[in-house]
Amino acid sequence: MSSPRAQTSRRTALALAVSAPLALAACDLDPPARSASGSSSGSPTATPSAAAPLPDADVVEGARAATLLAVALIEAAQARHGLRRSGLEDLLRLHAAHLAVLDDGSPEPEVEAPLVAATPARARAQVAASENGLTATLADAAGQAASGDLARALASMSAALRQRVAV
C-alpha cells in the first residue's frame, strides 16, 4: 500500500491562507535581543538587513513540515481504518488553521505519511503520540524564532494542541 499524502489538507490550508495570511516569515517586528547566556536582555535589537536571509524561514518550514506530517498520519489512519467521527476531523481542521497562519508563500515541504499501525486502537495511539510530539516541536520552534510575533503564534499553536491532548 502506498502512503497517502496530505493533499486534502494542503488544499484546505491553501484556501485558508488566501483569507488570512499572517506572512510571519516576513518578520516585520523587532525581535527581542538574545544575550550570551540565552536569556532576555530586555531591549530589542536592530532588525536584520534587507539583504540578509529571513531569519525565521527555517523555523517556519520546520513547523509546517511537522504539522503536515501530523496531517498525513491522520489522513492515512482514516484511510486505513475508517476512523470517522473520532475527533480526528477537529484535529485536521485545527492543523489547517495553523498551516494557514504559517503559510509564507514558499512551497510546502514534502512529507510522506508514516506507516499506520495495524489496528484502529493502535492507530489512534499513534496519532496521539504524533500530536504530543507536534506539541513539543511547536513549543521548541517558538523558542527558536527571532520574531516575537512568530514565537507567540507558535506557542499558541502548541497550547491549542495541549488542549486537545488534555481531553
Add this chain to the structure above:
Amino acid sequence: MSALDALQTALAAEHAAIYVYGDVGAHTSQSAEPELFATVSLLYRAHRGRRDQLELMVADRGGVPVAAAPTYELPRRLGTPSAVRRHAMGVEQACAEVYAATVASTTGTDRAWAVSALGEAAVARILLGGESEDFPGAPELGD
C-alpha cells in the same frame, strides 16, 4: 515592551488571578461540587507557584517585583457552579493572553517558561469545562 516589563505584567496578572481564585474557591462547595473544588484548588496552587517563580525571575533581572493590588474587581454573583467555571475561565483567558504577549517579548529561558505557562493556562480552560481553541492567548490569529 522589554522582557522585564513583560515579566512584571505577567506577575501582575498572577496576583489578580490568585485574588480571584480565592474568591472563586470561597464560592465553591467541597461537598456539593468536589470535582470543581479540586480543579479550583489545583489551579489556585498553580497560579501561586507561577507567581513565586515570576517574583524570582523579576528579581534575578534586577527588577523589584510588582506588588499585588489591595483589591481587585470581583463579580457580584458567583452563586452557581457554572458561574464559578465561567469566571475562572475568564481568569485563564486573561492569563493566556498575557503569557502569549510574554512569549513575544522574551527570549531564551524566559520565553520557554512563558510558552509552558501559556500551555498550562490553555489546559486550565479545558479542566474548567471550556471548549478547546485554535489559538489560545492569540485569538485574533484565527480571524
